[in-house]
Amino acid sequence: MRTVRLFVSGRVQGVGFRAFAQRQADRLGVDGWVRNLPDGRVEALAAGEDEAVAAFIEALRRGPAIARVSGVEVIEAPDEAAVAGFRQRD
Numbered sequence: 001m002r003t004v005r006l007f008v009s010g011r012v013q014g015v016g017f018r019a020f021a022q023r024q025a026d027r028l029g030v031d032g033w034v035r036n037l038p039d040g041r042v043e044a045l046a047a048g049e050d051e052a053v054a055a056f057i058e059a060l061r062r063g064p065a066i067a068r069v070s071g072v073e074v075i076e077a078p079d080e081a082a083v084a085g086f087r088q089r090d
Contacts, residue, residue, distance in 0.1 A: 001047065001048065001049065001050070002047070002048070002049070002050045002053045002054075002076075002078075003032075003045070003046070003047040003053075003076070003077045003078055003080050004045075004046050004047075004053060004057065004074050004075060004076055004077055005043070005044070005045050005074075005075045005077045005080065006042075006043065006044040006045075006046065006057065006060060006072055006073065006074055006075075007037075007041050007042075007043055007072070007073040007075075008041060008042040008043075008044070008060055008063070008069060008071070008072050008073075009040070009041045009069070009070050009071045009072075009073075010063075010067065010068045010069045010070035010071065011067055011068040012040070012041065012042045012063060012067050012068075012069060013036050013040055013042065015063075015064060015066040015067040016064050016066065016067075017034075017042050017063055017064060017067050018034045018035070018036065018042065018088045019064075019088070020059075020063060020064040020067070021034040021042070021044055021056075021059075021060060021086075021088075022034065022086055022087070022088055024055075024056055024059040024060070025046065025056060025086035026086060028048065028052040028055050028056050028059075029048055029049070029052055030046045030047065030048040030052050030053060030056045030086060031046070031047045031048055031083060031084055031085060031086055032044060032045040032046040032047050032083065032086055033045050033083060033086065033087050033088070033089045034086075034087075034088055034089065035088065035089035035090065044060065045077065045080055047080070057072065057074060060072055
């Protein structure tokens with residue numbers, strides 16, 4: 001099991017990025033959440049099997065077609081508790 005906190009920068013707000021992250025997490029069986037940050041980045045917490053979390057990270061590096069991801073900071077967060085399932089937060 002692996003838990004990570006992700007900070008995604010670029011043109012990632014107003015382009016359906018959170019909904020994209022939700023779909024990817026649901027597809028991969030990743031628990032956690034995603035939210036917009038005031039500074040224009042998107043933050044996510046992802047927990048699950050190592051392979052599923054790695055695939056989720058790679059999906060966020062691509063983002064939806066209309067987004068332009070310029071960077072993804074990945075911070076290991078083993079002490080963070082993820083919610084069951086995946087949800088979008090305000």
